[in-house]
Amino acid sequence: DAGVIQSPRHEVTEMGQEVTLRCKPISGHNSLFWYRQTMMRGLELLIYFNNNVPIDDSGMPEDRFSAKMPNASFSTLKIQPSEPRDSAVYFCASSNQYEQYFGPGTRLTVT
Amino acid sequence: AQSVTQLDSQVPVFEEAPVELRCNYSSSVSVYLFWYVQYPNQGLQLLLKYLSGSTLVKGINGFEAEFNKSQTSFHLRKPSVHISDTAEYFCAVRYYGGSQGNLIFGKGTKLSVKP
Numbered sequence: 001d002a003g004v005i006q007s008p009r010h011e012v013t014e015m016g017q018e019v020t021l022r023c024k025p026i027s028g029h030n031s032l033f034w035y036r037q038t039m040m041r042g043l044e045l046l047i048y049f050n051n052n053v054p055i056d057d058s059g060m061p062e063d064r065f066s067a068k069m070p071n072a073s074f075s076t077l078k079i080q081p082s083e084p085r086d087s088a089v090y091f092c093a094s095s096n097q098y099e100q101y102f103g104p105g106t107r108l109t110v111t
Numbered sequence: 112a113q114s115v116t117q118l119d120s121q122v123p124v125f126e127e128a129p130v131e132l133r134c135n136y137s138s139s140v141s142v143y144l145f146w147y148v149q150y151p152n153q154g155l156q157l158l159l160k161y162l163s164g165s166t167l168v169k170g171i172n173g174f175e176a177e178f179n180k181s182q183t184s185f186h187l188r189k190p191s192v193h194i195s196d197t198a199e200y201f202c203a204v205r206y207y208g209g210s211q212g213n214l215i216f217g218k219g220t221k222l223s224v225k226p
Binding site: 004031033042043045048055056091093098099100101102103104105 | 143145147153154155156157160162201203205213214216218219
């Protein structure tokens with residue numbers, strides 16, 4: 001199995017631009033999680049889905065952030081408009097029952 | 112509220128010395144427990160897990176952890192560390208009845224192994 005796939009691995013954009021992060025979970029996993037990791041705040045859960053349905057989005061910082069899961073094999077996290085404080089590493093993880101499997105992350109830099 | 116506490120944010124240790132990274136969780140209800148490792152510029156990788164059965168769990172890279180229900184702890188140990196063990200370690204908990212796969216993570220412990 002290829003594991004959780006995230007793209008792009010690195011993204012540099014200017015403030016105000018739209019950013020879309022992508023995730024392909026492990027086949028057969030029915031839960032998907034988006035996290036943000038920074039030095040200051042550590043690892044934060046942004047949103048998670050079960051069977052493609054958002055269950056808890058209380059961690060999404062603001063309306064500028066949105067996430068979708070149109071099918072079992074694809075999810076996006078969108079930031080519009082982006083701000084410098086959104087600079088972080090964004091991880092996607094998937095789960096079939098107990099443990100989570102993490103992707104390699106997308107390092108986002110907003111200048 | 113359910114929570115996970117990793118008491119040590121940083122643990123420096125010399126190579127070949129033993130190490131223990133501490134983890135406590137807040138509730139007395141039944142739990143599933145996990146340790147993850149994050150090497151620099153990488154994602155989190157599962158080190159070991161406790162779901163049921165023996166309270167001593169062995170994981171990859173020579174690590175082990177012991178579940179102590181009465182003390183609500185799940186400390187991670189290794190008898191002799193290597194330079195390559197330098198990484199950040201996260202303890203995580205899922206409570207019985209919690210959403211499938213939804214884990215509560217501690218804030219992490221940075222292990223620094225010095226020669």
